[in-house]
Amino acid sequence: MAEVLSFTKRKPCPVCHKPSDPKHHPFCSARCREVDLNRWLGGHYAIPAVEQDEEMPGGPDGD
Template sequence: MPSKNAGKARACPLCGQPRDPEFKPFCSRGCRDRDLLNWFGEDYRVPAAQAPDGTADTDRFDEG
C-alpha cells in the first residue's frame, strides 16, 4: 500500500519552496542556515518538566 505522501513533492519547512536534495529537507543553503540560527538563537524550544520550585530534575542532588 503506498503512503499518503507518495507522489507529492514536499516543501521546504521554512519558505514552502520545493526541496533540493542537496539541502534536504530545505530548499537552499539559506533556509538551512536560517533554521540553524533559529536553534542557536533559542527561537525553537523543547518543553521540559520542572518541579514546582522551578528547578529541573537534573538540579536535584539530594535525591537517590
C-alpha cells in the same frame, strides 16, 4: 493506491515552503538551512539579507 504517496513524500522547505532541493534536504537552499539552524541556536528568527522593496502606491497626501 498507495503509490500516489511517493509523489507527495517530498516535503516542502520548512522555512519558506518552497519545494525542497535534494542537495539541501529538507530545505530548498543553504540559506534556508542556515535560517533554520539559527532559529534553533539563537532562539530567535534572523533572516539574513532581507530585501523588502515594497513602495507605497501613490501617496497618503490627499488634498
